[in-house]
Amino acid sequence: MRQLGSLVMIVIIVFGIGFVASLFKPDAWFEFLEKPSWSLEQQWMAPLWSINFALISISSWLVWTRRGVSRESVTAWWLLGIQLGLVVAWSFVLYSEKSLGLAVLCALGLGLAVLMNVVYFEKNSRAAAGLLLPYLLWTGYIGVFSVSLYWLNR
Template sequence: MSTSSSKSRSGLALVGFIVVTFCAPLLSVGSMPDAWYAALQKPSWNPPAWLFGPAWTLLYTLMAVAAWLVWKRVGCARPLALYFVQLALNAAWTPIFFGAHQLGWALFEIVLLWIAILATLLSFRRVNRAAGWLFVPYLAWVTFAMTLNYTLWKLNPS
């Protein structure tokens, strides 16, 4: 394969990872914050609504680049299987929390997501150190989100 063909394929793969990664939140578009969420008791450290869009845009971009870096080294291997598992868990949280209003089940699900993110981060790090580091902000954000989910669950017993 020629160098330009290889670069083209690599560029297309990066675009593919970005598209697939950004499709995850689109699966839960109908389950976004509404009057129910607005009425919940929240801790004083609850982030403002405007922060979530930019934060997730950055995180999804970092995730996609990390997956692409791993793909460039090992192709479609176990680390990418873990990536897609955590991406599915990521997509599942919003409908459980915002759609079904199940704070306890959402907490259980986000714990599974956290474990999957950590497993992906460690797996990525073995393949490409930079890819592992690109997952650190995502793990930190989900750690915060898990703490917030727990706090909301405690403040708003059903």
């Protein structure tokens, strides 16, 4: 029962921060930007982020249940916090601040943070690391998309 409670707590935290990121939405400015031909329609963003947030939650929970409150789990939480902070920052600087350059930096930082998380989680749980691989691919897409937006609209 205690493990279920920790999973629920992690899901609430991860999706709560995802909700904060979702408060920054594209407006008319974003709609008029030149986008790469391969960019996803906006309607796909929420479902894809939600899938990734679910994978992040389960992955983090696997490490948490394996390590409990320890130095390793605190490091895992810091890495998770950095990732989620960069998700919010990316949405904020892209959609609210309309800064394509800062969005690129946030996206690249996010990709690096996720990669660090995969490497760290693999030391604790292969399954946890594996669950982050789709998220790593997603952040790769976000990074290339951000660079493309910057390049096409500079």
